[in-house]
Amino acid sequence: MSAHPRLSLNQATVKHASLLDALDATREAGIGAIGLWREPVAEVGLEKACALVTDSGLRVSSLCRGGFFTAPPGPARAAALHDNRRAIEETAALAAAGAPGSAPVLVLVAGGLPDGDRDLPGARERARDAIGDLAGDAAAAGVVLAVEPMHPVFAADRGVVSTLGQALDLAEQFPAAAVGVVVDTYHVWWDPDLPAQVARAGRGGRIASYQVADWVTPLGPDVLTSRGLPGEGHVDLPAVSALVERAGFGGDVEVEVFDRALWEDDPRAVAVRTAAAFAVAAGVRVRA
Amino acid sequence: MSAHPRLSLNQATVKHASLLDALDATREAGIGAIGLWREPVAEVGLEKACALVTDSGLRVSSLCRGGFFTAPPGPARAAALHDNRRAIEETAALAAAGAPGSAPVLVLVAGGLPDGDRDLPGARERARDAIGDLAGDAAAAGVVLAVEPMHPVFAADRGVVSTLGQALDLAEQFPAAAVGVVVDTYHVWWDPDLPAQVARAGRGGRIASYQVADWVTPLGPDVLTSRGLPGEGHVDLPAVSALVERAGFGGDVEVEVFDRALWEDDPRAVAVRTAAAFAVAAGVRVRA
Numbered sequence: 390m391s392a393h394p395r396l397s398l399n400q401a402t403v404k405h406a407s408l409l410d411a412l413d414a415t416r417e418a419g420i421g422a423i424g425l426w427r428e429p430v431a432e433v434g435l436e437k438a439c440a441l442v443t444d445s446g447l448r449v450s451s452l453c454r455g456g457f458f459t460a461p462p463g464p465a466r467a468a469a470l471h472d473n474r475r476a477i478e479e480t481a482a483l484a485a486a487g488a489p490g491s492a493p494v495l496v497l498v499a500g501g502l503p504d505g506d507r508d509l510p511g512a513r514e515r516a517r518d519a520i521g522d523l524a525g526d527a528a529a530a531g532v533v534l535a536v537e538p539m540h541p542v543f544a545a546d547r548g549v550v551s552t553l554g555q556a557l558d559l560a561e562q563f564p565a566a567a568v569g570v571v572v573d574t575y576h577v578w579w580d581p582d583l584p585a586q587v588a589r590a591g592r593g594g595r596i597a598s599y600q601v602a603d604w605v606t607p608l609g610p611d612v613l614t615s616r617g618l619p620g621e622g623h624v625d626l627p628a629v630s631a632l633v634e635r636a637g638f639g640g641d642v643e644v645e646v647f648d649r650a651l652w653e654d655d656p657r658a659v660a661v662r663t664a665a666a667f668a669v670a671a672g673v674r675v676r677a
Numbered sequence: 678m679s680a681h682p683r684l685s686l687n688q689a690t691v692k693h694a695s696l697l698d699a700l701d702a703t704r705e706a707g708i709g710a711i712g713l714w715r716e717p718v719a720e721v722g723l724e725k726a727c728a729l730v731t732d733s734g735l736r737v738s739s740l741c742r743g744g745f746f747t748a749p750p751g752p753a754r755a756a757a758l759h760d761n762r763r764a765i766e767e768t769a770a771l772a773a774a775g776a777p778g779s780a781p782v783l784v785l786v787a788g789g790l791p792d793g794d795r796d797l798p799g800a801r802e803r804a805r806d807a808i809g810d811l812a813g814d815a816a817a818a819g820v821v822l823a824v825e826p827m828h829p830v831f832a833a834d835r836g837v838v839s840t841l842g843q844a845l846d847l848a849e850q851f852p853a854a855a856v857g858v859v860v861d862t863y864h865v866w867w868d869p870d871l872p873a874q875v876a877r878a879g880r881g882g883r884i885a886s887y888q889v890a891d892w893v894t895p896l897g898p899d900v901l902t903s904r905g906l907p908g909e910g911h912v913d914l915p916a917v918s919a920l921v922e923r924a925g926f927g928g929d930v931e932v933e934v935f936d937r938a939l940w941e942d943d944p945r946a947v948a949v950r951t952a953a954a955f956a957v958a959a960g961v962r963v964r965a
Contacts, residue, residue, distance in 0.1 A: 507913040513869070542830040544867035545911040546894045555869045579832035581801070581843045606834045610898035623833040625795040 390419035392664035395673055397422035397450035399600065399645035400429060402663060406656040408433055412445040418660035422448035422490075422641040424600075425483055427476060435479055439486035449487030450494070450641040451535065451598050452480040457500035458519035459512040459549055466519070473497075473523050481530040492640055493532045494597045496571055498539060501546040512549045517559050520568060528567040535597035536560050537571035540579075542612055553577050553586040560595050569597030572633055573645065575616050578604055578624040584632055591636020599633050600643040601626055601671050614647045618663060620670030627672025634674060642673050680952035683961055685710035685738035687888065687933035688717060690951060694944040696721055700733040706948035710736035710778075710929040712888075713771055715764060723767055727774035737775030738782070738929040739823065739886050740768040745788035746807035747800040747837055754807070761785075761811050769818040780928055781820045782885045784859055786827060789834040800837045805847050808856060816855040823885035824848050825859035828867075830900055841865050841874040848883050857885030860921055861933065863904050866892055866912040872920055879924020887921050888931040889914055889959050902935045906951060908958030915960025922962060930961050 398415045400406070400423065406414060408429040415423045423445075430438040430452075442449060455476040458469040476495055484493035499516040502509065520534060527534045538556040539548030550556050556570040570590055577583055590596045603622030609615040619626050630642075644663050651659050667673070686703045688694070688711065694702060696717040703711045711733075718726040718740075730737060743764040746757040764783055772781035787804040790797065808822060815822045826844040827836030838844050841858065848856040858878055865871055878884045891910030897903040907914050918930075932951050939947050955961070 502911055507911055509867070509911075509913065540829060541867040542828070542896070542900070545892055551867050551869060558869075579797070579829040579839050581839060581846075604833055608830070608900055612830070612896055612900060623790055623795055623797075625797065628795075 390417070392419040392421070393668050393673065394421060394675055395640070395642050396420050396664060396667045397424050397448070397641040397643045398660055398663055399424035399453070399643040400426040401453065402644055402646045402651060403656040403659050404652045408438055409441055410656050412441055412447060414656040414660040415447055416445055417657060418664050420660060420664055422450045424451045424453060424643040424645065425449055426453045427479065430479065430483070435482055439482055442483055442486040446488055448489070448641060449484050449491040450643055451492060451496050452476065452483055452494070454496040454498050455534070456497035459500040459515050460503055461515065466515070470519060470522055473519070474526050477523065477526050477530050477532050480532045490641070492597070493530075494535050495527070495532055496535050496537055496598060498537055499548045499550045501543070501549060509544070509549060516549060517562070520559060520563065524563040524567045528564065533566065533597045534568045535571045536568065537573060538576055540576040552580055552582070553590065554582055557586060557590055557593070557595060561593060565594040569595040571598040571600060572596060573600040573602065574624050574626060574629050575602035575604055578629065583629070587632040587636050591638065596633065596636060596638040598643065599638055599640070600645045601630070601667070602644065602646045614649050616646045616648050618646055618666040619644065620666050626670055630672040642671065679707040680709070681956050681961065682709060682963055683928070683930050684708050684952060684955045685712050685736070685929040685931045686948055686951055687712035687741070687931040688714045689741065690932055690934045690939060691944040691947050692940045696726055697729055698944050700729055700735060702944040702948040703735055704733055705945060706952045708948060708952055710738045712739045712741060712931040712933065713737055714741045715767065718767065718771065723770055727770055730771055730774040734776055736777070736929060737771050737779040738931055739780060739784050740764065740771055740782070742784040742786050743822070744785035747788040747803050748791055749803065754803075758807060758810055761807075762814050765811065765814050765818050765820050768820045778929070780885070781818075782823050782857075783815070783820055784823050784825055784886060786825055787836045787838045789831070789837060797832070797837060804837060805850070808847060808851065812851040812855045816852065821854070821885045822856045823859045824856065825861060826864055828864040840868055840870070841878065842870055845874060845878055845881070845883060849881060853882040857883040859886040859888060860884060861888040861890065862912050862914060862917050863890040863892055866917065871917070875920040875924050879926065884921065884924060884926040886931065887926055887928070888933045889918070889955070890932065890934045902937050904934045904936050906934055906954040907932065908954050914958055918960040930959065
């Protein structure tokens with residue numbers, strides 16, 4: 390079986406699979422790349438995870454995720470920065486363990502407002518400062534910090550970086566080799582400024598990751614897990630993919646779908662469904 | 678009892694009350710103005726509704742709502758435009774029936790993507806065209822069409838106008854006397870560009886309505902009805918109110934909260950709670 394050559398299965402789509410099961414499901418579905426998550430990597434330990442990745446023959450397209458660094462100065466912020474430095478090391482190691490074409494990209498989610506705090510501009514400033522604190526470590530490790538704008542529905546409790554333009558305002562304060570952005574269709578599809586901002590990201594060499602997931606209605610009881618495979622929802626994925634390719638991104642394209650029904654299914658079946666949905670509906674060219 | 682002199686109770690906050698009950702609850706809570714909805718007005722008929730409004734002694738701050746005009750050319754679009762023309766007449770009549778200081782403002786929600794349609798830019802164009810078709814009617818009736826940007830969580834199924842900047846791009850194609858915008862904190866609080874866009878709206882005389890509701894987490898099972906009274910959530914309402922006032926808006930400020938728990942409560946109790954929450958948490962000056 391052979392899937393689209395640029396498809397990468399993000400592990401969040403098969404959330405409950407172990408690292409080994411996720412690697413096997415990806416490979417057996419003919420998919421050439423995987424987007425890893427830190428938790429299943431930690432379950433087996435970094436060294437063993439790297440060995441498993443090498444054995445799989447898969448490319449690694451990113452590691453999810455760092456960030457969550459909107460806390461004010463103090464122990465919580467220091468702990469977050471420490472943890473992000475470890476994530477940078479893990480990203481470098483896992484990308485080195487992956488097949489040629491792997492990408493040393495660490496996806497960053499800023500985090501939400503601290504408890505009881507209503508100062509959104511302040512939290513956004515602290516996210517910027519944290520990235521500034523980490524950019525040197527990333528550059529030294531050859532890792533790109535990929536700032537992921539999150540859908541505004543998550544601005545309070547998950548990610549205070551809400552638009553691609555805002556992510557770029559932030560990333561552009563640092564070298565492109567160290568700080569880029571994620572374009573995730575689920576998070577940015579609604580943005581009237583998307584074409585201009587994707588083009589801007591391309592001009593600056595800032596697109597570190599392109600992820601596709603669809604926006605499905607009616608939203609389920611938990612918005613976080615109300616996503617769909619490509620083609621299941623309202624997003625004009627070929628239009629967004631064309632923007633991203635015109636902007637010069639030619640890397641692996643991750644399918645990252647938080648959906649409880651997928652999580653309860655067999656990871657192998659999910660990988661096969663993902664490959665089929667991606668081929669039909671994502672509008673990604675075989676060669677960028 | 679006397680509430681904040683610029684508070685208006687939007688009828689959606691007491692959704693299940695009849696027009697008469699909503700007017701009574703508003704007045705008895707010492708609130709001087711009300712934002713009306715078309716459905717409870719239609720229940721008694723426009724003529725009687727106007728009489729009830731006059732009897733109440735309340736100002737009318739807006740009528741909700743027109744719009745829902747993203748259908749492609751055909752009978753559905755024609756019906757939507759016809760219905761909006763009726764809404765314009767109702768707005769003029771109800772504002773005339775209200776106490777001095779009433780505002781002939783018709784709140785417009787664009788509507789979502791038509792079934793099976795993924796062309797978001799196309800739907801946005803059609804919303805613009807529909808406003809163009811209605812602007813002359815509004816001007817002739819002395820009514821302001823107030824385009825309401827909706828939170829991006831509703832872009833697919835409710836409102837394709839997603840940011841204040843986008844609403845202004847649209848409104849500014851028409852005279853300010855006919856087309857303005859709504860600033861609703863629930864919908865726009867997350868926007869990193871909010872200060873600049875509120876200032877722009879003020880410079881152009883485009884702020885036709887200011888509505889306050891809070892963003893509460895965790896979101897309930899239905900995002901639409903997961904709002905809170907001022908002070909219950911994450912929005913820095915005094916900061917947004919200061920922006921709106923600096924932009925020159927001095928009118929009545931509506932509290933519009935879609936929340937099932939409020940809907941199940943006694944409208945009189947809800948009006949009293951609203952007045953208390955507004956006075957404490959909205960950050961609106963007594964005189965703009």
